[in-house]
Amino acid sequence: xxxxxxxxxxxxxxxxxxxxxxxxxxxxxxxxxxxxxxxxxxxxxxxxxxxxxxxxxxxxxxxxxxxxxxxxxxxxxxxxxxxxxxxxxxxxxxxxxxxxxxxxxxxxxxxxxxxxxxxxxxxxxxxxxxxxxxxxxxxxxxxxxxxxxxxxxxxxxxxxxxxxxxxxxxxxxxxxxxxxxxxxxx
Numbered sequence: 001x002x003x004x005x006x007x008x009x010x011x012x013x014x015x016x017x018x019x020x021x022x023x024x025x026x027x028x029x030x031x032x033x034x035x036x037x038x039x040x041x042x043x044x045x046x047x048x049x050x051x052x053x054x055x056x057x058x059x060x061x062x063x064x065x066x067x068x069x070x071x072x073x074x075x076x077x078x079x080x081x082x083x084x085x086x087x088x089x090x091x092x093x094x095x096x097x098x099x100x101x102x103x104x105x106x107x108x109x110x111x112x113x114x115x116x117x118x119x120x121x122x123x124x125x126x127x128x129x130x131x132x133x134x135x136x137x138x139x140x141x142x143x144x145x146x147x148x149x150x151x152x153x154x155x156x157x158x159x160x161x162x163x164x165x166x167x168x169x170x171x172x173x174x175x176x177x178x179x180x181x182x183x184x185x186x
């Protein structure tokens with residue numbers, strides 16, 4: 001009889017534990033973003049993993065396209081493109097039919113820049129840079145349905161050329177405007 005009671009208690013405890021675990025809802029989102037900054041555009045696919053109800057780890061992968069023209073301080077014309085990604089964290093604050101978001105992320109880009117100098121003896125070339133861009137962001141995401149949200153946010157960051165192979169090219173402080181759309185996977 002003790003064995004039956006022991007097995008029943010053990011079964012009840014394990015069944016209760018598994019029910020509690022299944023009630024915890026894992027939240028994940030996949031989305032698209034277009035981030036516009038003064039001399040370029042970043043287009044990315046995003047993945048948000050909520051490790052708490054209002055906190056998400058954020059991953060992005062995509063392309064970065066810049067046209068600095070003569071604003072780099074180094075060359076008369078610079079056009080760059082590259083690929084990369086980022087890792088970050090977002091805090092969600094419920095408001096109305098959506099969420100205010102506050103976040104920070106670090107982008108890493110492989111960029112190839114074609115540049116031209118129109119001096120007495122015109123020169124041109126191509127430079128590779130490994131770029132790191134730390135960002136802080138704030139904005140609002142509106143819930144259009146239980147599965148889809150979209151919004152806009154502002155960012156402030158810095159472009160830092162960590163590795164440069166070739167002539168120096170532009171870097172510095174920048175702001176951005178991002179349009180975002182997300183689909184909830186569960």
